[in-house]
Amino acid sequence: MAEDFILQIQHISKSFPGVKALDDVSINIRPGTVHALMGENGAGKSSLMKCLFGIYEPDSGEIILDGKPVRFNDSRQALDAGISMIHQELLSIPYRSVMENLWLGRYPSRGAGPFKFVDHKRMYRNTVELFKKLNMEIDPRIWVGKLSVSKTQSLEIAKAVSYNAKVIIMDEPTSSLTEHEVSQLFEIIRRLRGEGVAIIYISHKIEEILTISDDVSIMRDGRHVGTYQAESLTTSLIIKYMVGRDLSSRFPPKDNVPGKVLLKVEALTSPHGGSFKDVSFSVRRGEILGIGGLVGAQRTELVEALFGLRSVESGHIYIDGQEVTIKNPTQAKSHKMALLTEERRATGIIPMLSVKENMLLANLKRYIGPLGLINEKQGENDALKNIQALKVKTPSAKNKIRDLSGGNQQKVLFARWLLTQPDILILDEPTRGIDVSAKYEIYTIIIDLARQGKSIIMISSEMPELLGISDRIMVMCAGRVTGILEGREADQEKIMRLAAQFM
Numbered sequence: 001m002a003e004d005f006i007l008q009i010q011h012i013s014k015s016f017p018g019v020k021a022l023d024d025v026s027i028n029i030r031p032g033t034v035h036a037l038m039g040e041n042g043a044g045k046s047s048l049m050k051c052l053f054g055i056y057e058p059d060s061g062e063i064i065l066d067g068k069p070v071r072f073n074d075s076r077q078a079l080d081a082g083i084s085m086i087h088q089e090l091l092s093i094p095y096r097s098v099m100e101n102l103w104l105g106r107y108p109s110r111g112a113g114p115f116k117f118v119d120h121k122r123m124y125r126n127t128v129e130l131f132k133k134l135n136m137e138i139d140p141r142i143w144v145g146k147l148s149v150s151k152t153q154s155l156e157i158a159k160a161v162s163y164n165a166k167v168i169i170m171d172e173p174t175s176s177l178t179e180h181e182v183s184q185l186f187e188i189i190r191r192l193r194g195e196g197v198a199i200i201y202i203s204h205k206i207e208e209i210l211t212i213s214d215d216v217s218i219m220r221d222g223r224h225v226g227t228y229q230a231e232s233l234t235t236s237l238i239i240k241y242m243v244g245r246d247l248s249s250r251f252p253p254k255d256n257v258p259g260k261v262l263l264k265v266e267a268l269t270s271p272h273g274g275s276f277k278d279v280s281f282s283v284r285r286g287e288i289l290g291i292g293g294l295v296g297a298q299r300t301e302l303v304e305a306l307f308g309l310r311s312v313e314s315g316h317i318y319i320d321g322q323e324v325t326i327k328n329p330t331q332a333k334s335h336k337m338a339l340l341t342e343e344r345r346a347t348g349i350i351p352m353l354s355v356k357e358n359m360l361l362a363n364l365k366r367y368i369g370p371l372g373l374i375n376e377k378q379g380e381n382d383a384l385k386n387i388q389a390l391k392v393k394t395p396s397a398k399n400k401i402r403d404l405s406g407g408n409q410q411k412v413l414f415a416r417w418l419l420t421q422p423d424i425l426i427l428d429e430p431t432r433g434i435d436v437s438a439k440y441e442i443y444t445i446i447i448d449l450a451r452q453g454k455s456i457i458m459i460s461s462e463m464p465e466l467l468g469i470s471d472r473i474m475v476m477c478a479g480r481v482t483g484i485l486e487g488r489e490a491d492q493e494k495i496m497r498l499a500a501q502f503m
C-alpha cells in the first residue's frame with residue numbers, strides 16, 4: 001500500500017561508461033524509521049542516493065515521494081520537496097565561516113529590493129540555536145577549514161537536519177566521528193525518527209547498523225539483494241548477503257615476527273606542548289604498533305609531526321639508531337617513511353587525475369629512466385597489480401579517481417603509499433569507509449609487509465581492528481601516552497580505561 005511509505009524507489013537503473021552502477025533497484029522506505037543501506041564498496045549505494053537527491057538522473061525507473069511521482073533536476077528541487085542529504089565526501093567551503101556554510105544559498109536577510117542585506121546577527125542566532133538543539137559545540141564564526149574532520153562532519157549533519165526534511169539521507173555520516181559524536185548523532189536520529197522523519201543510513205559499520213536501524217536493505221553489484229528487519233539480522237548474515245558468501249574470519253592469521261627496533265621516538269613535544277607532550281615509543285622491524293585513543297588524543301597530530309607536516313618543540317627521533325631531523329615530508333620520505341592520511345579529500349586524492357596517476361603520484365621518480373624518459377609500462381604494470389591486489393572497482397586504470405566509489409578511492413590511496421616501498425608505514429584510519437571483505441585484503445597486506453620486516457604504525461578508532469592486528473597498542477589521551485599494551489594482553493576495556501585516563 002503506497003500510503004504506508006514515505007518514499008518508493010521503483011526499478012531504478014543507472015549506467016556510467018563501463019559500469020552498470022544500478023540495475024533495476026526497488027526499495028520502499030517507511031516514515032519514522034531508520035532504513036540502513038549496506039553493500040560492498042562500489043555496490044551502488046551512493047549512486048542510488050544521488051539519484052534520489054537530484055544529482056544523477058536515473059536512466060529508468062521512478063521515485064515516488066509521499067504517494068506522488070517526483071523528478072528532480074538538481075538538489076535544490078530535492079531539498080524543496082523534503083529530501084536532504086549528508087554526503088560521503090565533505091563538501092564544505094574551507095575559507096568561509098561555519099554559519100555561512102550552514103546557510104549557504106539561504107542567508108537570512110533584512111531590508112528589501114536593492115537594499116537587501118545579509119542579516120549576520122540573525123544568521124548567528126539561528127546557528128547557535130540549531131547547534132544547541134543538536135547538542136553540538138562548534139563556533140559559528142570560525143572558518144570551516146580550521147575545523148577538525150569530525151567537526152566538519154558534524155556540521156554537515158547539522159546542515160542536513162536544518163532543512164526540516166521528511167527524508168534525510170546519511171551517506172557514511174560516522175566515518176570520521178568520534179565515539180561520543182556517534183552517540184550524539186544517534187540521539188539526533190532517534191529524535192528525528194520520533195518526529196516521523198525517515199532516515200536512510202549508509203555505513204560499513206555493522207555494529208552501528210544493528211544498533212540504530214529498523215529496516216536494512218542490502219545491495220550487491222548494483223542490485224537490490226533484499227530488505228530485512230534489523231532484528232532478524234546478525235553480523236554474519238549481513239556479511240553473507242553483502243559478499244554473497246560466508247566470511248569465516250574478519251582477520252587474517254598473523255605470522256609476522258618483530259625484530260630489532262627501527263624507529264625510536266623520545267620525549268617528542270609539540271610547540272608549547274599545545275598538542276602532544278613527552279611522547280616516547282619505539283617500533284620494531286616487522287612490528288605493527290596500533291595507536292588507540294579518543295577524540296582530542298592528538299594521534300593524528302603526532303604522526304603528522306613524525307612525518308614533518310607539523311613542527312615540534314623538542315624531542316628526538318632515531319631511525320636504526322641514528323638521530324634524524326624531519327622538518328618536511330620530503331625528508332620523511334628520504335628516510336623511507338610513508339603516511340596515509342586521515343581525510344582523503346583534503347590531503348589525499350587528486351580528483352581530476354586517473355586512478356593510475358593517483359597511485360603513482362608519491363613515487364614518480366621510480367618511473368623516470370636515465371634520459372628522463374617515463375617508463376609508462378612499469379607504471380601501468382604497478383598500477384594494474386595494485387588494482388588487482390586491493391580489488392579496486394574501476395573499469396580501467398585510466399578512469400578518473402573522482403568517479404570511483406568512496407571506499408575504492410581509499411584503496412587507491414593505500415596503494416599509492418605501498419608503491420613507495422616504505423620501511424616505516426604510518427596509517428591513519430586506513431580502513432575508514434572500506435567494506436568488510438576489502439578490509440580483510442588490507443589487513444592481509446599490512447601483516448605481509450610486517451612479515452617482510454617493515455614497521456607499521458596504525459591509528460585506528462575501531463577497537464576490533466586495533467585488537468585484531470596490532471602486536472602492541474599504544475594508547476593516548478590528551479596528547480600524552482597513557483600506556484603501551486602487548487597485543488596479547490590488551491582488551492577493549494583496558495584500552496578504554498587508558499584512553500579516558502585524564503577525563
Ligand SMILES: Nc1ncnc2c1ncn2[C@@H]1O[C@H](COP(=O)(O)OP(=O)(O)OP(=O)(O)O)[C@@H](O)[C@H]1O
Nearest residue numbers: 016021041042043044045046047403404405406407
Ligand atoms: N560519476 C560517475 N562516473 C562513473 N562511474 C561512477 C560514477 N559514480 C559512480 N560510479 C561507479 O558506480 C559504481 C557504484 O558506485 P557507488 O559510489 O554508488 O558505490 P558505493 O556503494 O557508494 O560504494 P562505497 O561503499 O565505496 O562508497 C562504482 O563502480 C563507481 O565507480
Ligand SMILES: [Mg+2]
Nearest residue numbers: 046088405406
Ligand atoms: Mg558510497
